[in-house]
Each structure stands twice: as structure tokens, then as C-alpha cells.
Amino acid sequence: TSYGFREVPDGQKQGLVNQVFHKVAKRYDIMNDVMSMGMHRAWKDAMISALNPRKEPGYKVLDVAGGTGDIAFRIVEASGRQAHATVLDINGSMLGIGAERAEKKKLSGNLTFVEANAEELPFEAGSFDAYTIAFGIRNVPRIDAALSEAYRVLKRGGRLLVLEFSEVDMPLLDKIYDAWSFNAIPQFGKAITGDAEPYQYLVESIRKFPNQENFAAMIRQAGFSRVTFTNYTGGIAALHSGWKL
Ligand code: SAM
Numbered sequence: 001t002s003y004g005f006r007e008v009p010d011g012q013k014q015g016l017v018n019q020v021f022h023k024v025a026k027r028y029d030i031m032n033d034v035m036s037m038g039m040h041r042a043w044k045d046a047m048i049s050a051l052n053p054r055k056e057p058g059y060k061v062l063d064v065a066g067g068t069g070d071i072a073f074r075i076v077e078a079s080g081r082q083a084h085a086t087v088l089d090i091n092g093s094m095l096g097i098g099a100e101r102a103e104k105k106k107l108s109g110n111l112t113f114v115e116a117n118a119e120e121l122p123f124e125a126g127s128f129d130a131y132t133i134a135f136g137i138r139n140v141p142r143i144d145a146a147l148s149e150a151y152r153v154l155k156r157g158g159r160l161l162v163l164e165f166s167e168v169d170m171p172l173l174d175k176i177y178d179a180w181s182f183n184a185i186p187q188f189g190k191a192i193t194g195d196a197e198p199y200q201y202l203v204e205s206i207r208k209f210p211n212q213e214n215f216a217a218m219i220r221q222a223g224f225s226r227v228t229f230t231n232y233t234g235g236i237a238a239l240h241s242g243w244k245l
Contacts, residue, residue, distance in 0.1 A: 013141045018091055020198035021067070025093035027192055028068055034188050035199075043237045044070055044134060047163045050230070050239060051130060053079040061085045062128045062153060064118045064146070065136020069098035069111070071163075075132070076110040086128075088114045088121070119145040123153045130154075134163040138209040147222035154244040160224055166231065166238035167211035173234045181206070212238050 024031060032040050053059055053075050059082065063072040066087035075085050089095050095113045102108045116122050118133070118140045131150045140146045150160050168174040181203045189199030210218065212229050215238075219227045224242030231238050 010141055016201060017139045020201060021091045022093045023198060024193055025097050031192060035185055039233060043163060043232045044074060046232060047134065047161055047239055048074045048078050050241065051161055053083050055080045055082050057082050059083040060128050061130045061132060062088060064088050064131065064133040065139065067094040067098060069101055071132050071134045072111055073105060073107055076107055081110060084110055086112045086114055088116050090117050119149065121149045121153050125152050126155045127153050128155065128158060130159045132161045137162055137164055138205050143218060147219060151223045151244055156244060158244045160242040162240040163237060164209060165206040166235050168235045170234035177236060215240060
């Protein structure tokens with residue numbers, strides 16, 4: 001469907017995504033609360049419960065597109081501050097905010113921040129117990145490349161968890177959601193950051209992302225076993241899970 005936003009050719013996509021997150025980095029956390037009406041917190045908490053990180057120091061998680069650190073902080077806390085999380089993001093501005101927040105929360109000892117591309121991870125095969133990515137994979141131009149990198153860097157027995165906006169499957173909620181995302185979100189974006197366009201792009205990218213079933217098929221294609229998904233809030237978001245067995 002086209003909602004009148006311009007098409008972004010694949011080759012230009014990463015550049016645009018980088019501009020968006022560079023611009024919003026400082027206000028990213030507040031924007032998240034406004035745009036999702038606080039719901040992202042509950043979805044993220046549900047993701048961490050699904051992961052159920054081991055409470056032992058050797059447990060290593062890679063949080064890709066980790067931005068300002070939300071997922072990594074939650075994992076470290078849920079492990080009783082035992083786990084180590086590597087926060088990887090392509091955007092240094094987002095990571096900079098994350099590192100400041102980690103410092104304030106006294107979590108820096110459990111975290112490493114790495115600036116890199118999800119399509120080409122700078123880690124050896126079999127390095128991590130879990131790979132998480134929240135609201136990040138739809139921004140990556142080559143999703144299949146990101147998923148096969150996820151598979152490569154996981155240990156045998158390792159877990160993949162992907163939290164992403166998905167297809168709303170509830171009558172009425174889909175109408176409300178459309179009105180919210182195509183009108184309210186760009187307006188809020190403009191009011192808070194002075195620019196509506198980055199948010200129009202983000203809304204559009206949600207519509208283009210494969211639905212629950214199709215994304216599950218892509219995860220299987222990358223080699224993962226026991227692939228399942230759970231819808232949150234009528235499918236506004238979905239958590240996909242897979243195992244490297
Ligand atoms: N995971 C965080 C959260 O849930 O709050 C941040 C999500 S934010 C919506 C998306 C992040 O994806 C941005 O920080 C952006 O820089 C990052 N990103 C976009 N393309 C990427 C890529 N190719 N590799 C790694 N990170 C990428």
C-alpha cells in the first residue's frame with residue numbers, strides 16, 4: 001500500500017535510517033514512550049521474561065540495534081547483574097546516549113558498546129548464548145543477511161529473539177492503529193523533534209515489514225529451529241523466537 005510517502009530505494013535505505021536515528025538520539029527514549037503510549041515497556045519486559053537469562057557470569061548476550069540500551073539493561077538486571085551484554089548498533093549517536101545511561105545506572109561493568117552493522121557482525125562464530133533485536137530488524141536493508149549473521153554468532157543451543165512491529169489482526173484496533181500511526185506519530189515527531197519526515201519513514205517501514213508468518217519463514221530459512229511467535233497488543237508488536245540446535 002502506498003500512503004503517499006516516497007519510495008526509498010534499497011541502496012539509500014541505510015543512509016536515511018542513520019540520519020533519522022542521528023537526529024532523534026537525544027530524544028529517542030521520550031519519543032518511544034509517547035509514540036507507543038508507554039507500551040514498548042511492557043513488550044520489552046515480556047521479551048526479557050521469554051528470554052529468562054541465566055543468572056551466571058558466563059552468560060553472554062548480543063543485543064543488536066541496541067540503540068540507547070533498553071534491552072541490554074533489562075537483561076543484565078534480570079540476570080541479577082551477572083550476565084554480560086554487548087550492545088551493537090550502526091549509529092554512534094544512539095550508542096553514546098546508551099553509554100551515558102549505563103554509567104548512571106552503574107551497569108557499565110556488564111556492558112560493551114560496539115558500533116557495527118547487523119549485516120556483518122565483528123564476532124567469531126559461536127560467541128553468544130542469546131541474540132536479541134528489538135525494533136531494529138525492520139531498519140536493516142538485508143534482513144536475510146542479518147539473520148544468517150545471528151545464526152553464525154550464536155552458540156549451539158543459543159536463542160534468537162526478535163521483537164518487532166507486526167501485522168495487527170484485530171478488527172477495529174487496526175483502524176485505530178492506522179489513524180494513530182499515519183496522523184498522530186508524524187505530528188508528535190514534528191512537535192518534539194521539529195521534523196515529521198523521519199517519523200513518516202518509520203511508519204512506512206513498519207508497513208513494509210513481513211507479517212508474522214512470513215517473518216517466521218525467513219527465520220527458518222536462516223537455519224533456526226523451533227521457530228514460534230507471540231503477538232502483543234493484537235499484533236501491533238510480535239516476538240519471534242528461534243533456536244540454533
Ligand atoms: N533496540 C532499541 C529499543 O528497542 O529501544 C533501539 C531500537 S531503534 C527503533 C532502531 C535502532 O536500529 C537504531 O538505533 C538504529 O541505529 C539501529 N540500526 C539501523 N540499522 C542498523 C544496522 N544495519 N545494523 C545495526 N543497527 C542498526
